[in-house]
Amino acid sequence: QTVVTQEPSFSVSPGGTVTLTCGLTSGSVSNTYNPSWYQQTPGQAPRTLIYNTNTRSSGVPDRFSGSILENKAALTITGAQADDESDYYCVLYMGGGIWVFGGGTKLTVL
Amino acid sequence: EVQLLESGGGLVQPGGSLRLSCAASGFTFSHSVMRWVRQAPGKGLEWVSGITADGGVTRYADSVKGHFTISRDNSKSTLYLQMNSLTAEDTAVYYCAKGGDASYVYYFAHWGQGTLVTVSS
Numbered sequence: 506q507t508v509v510t511q512e513p514s515f516s517v518s519p520g521g522t523v524t525l526t527c528g529l530t531s532g533s534v535s536n537t538y539n540p541s542w543y544q545q546t547p548g549q550a551p552r553t554l555i556y557n558t559n560t561r562s563s564g565v566p567d568r569f570s571g572s573i574l575e576n577k578a579a580l581t582i583t584g585a586q587a588d589d590e591s592d593y594y595c596v597l598y599m600g601g602g603i604w605v606f607g608g609g610t611k612l613t614v615l
Numbered sequence: 616e617v618q619l620l621e622s623g624g625g626l627v628q629p630g631g632s633l634r635l636s637c638a639a640s641g642f643t644f645s646h647s648v649m650r651w652v653r654q655a656p657g658k659g660l661e662w663v664s665g666i667t668a669d670g671g672v673t674r675y676a677d678s679v680k681g682h683f684t685i686s687r688d689n690s691k692s693t694l695y696l697q698m699n700s701l702t703a704e705d706t707a708v709y710y711c712a713k714g715g716d717a718s719y720v721y722y723f724a725h726w727g728q729g730t731l732v733t734v735s736s
Contacts, residue, residue, distance in 0.1 A: 556722035602674030
């Protein structure tokens, strides 16, 4: 069974830079998995941040960027702000209409 | 503005059934791939099901295959999820989500606010 891995938690100082990753227990993540990233605060619906590996969704600040780093999809936040404190989820497309979300990363800004 | 409004959630007994609806507006529904995603209390997101724009192809996560059925009525711009033989493990907030536009469909472009399904006796 394919498992998508994310760091359970991460912390960053205000103004700092953090990179969250999205990997596979078996194999490497590439653009063919169409990685995308979502931000969710408690009690709210997810918000789309990044799709197609590195394309920002409409209205998303440019301090959010996506890439492939060392066989994983990556979400980098540059100049973190207090309201970036959220849960972040990646999802990979496995083909055949099947999607698998990662377990999410809880980001703390302190 | 894209709007997705889920309804139909509530409390249901184990073994029971429920049908969720997602009313869409602000885009050409009949041209859009649609999906359901759920989130159990305190847990992460889980893709549940997807359906092509014309309704001709459906896909399901292994956890719901044979128990859930996704469908759509393009004349009503509404997405559905029929859930049967419900168990406590199906307790979650259920979100409907729109796929990307014709140029790139491989993501979850817009999300509804979700509807809570609680399976309990």
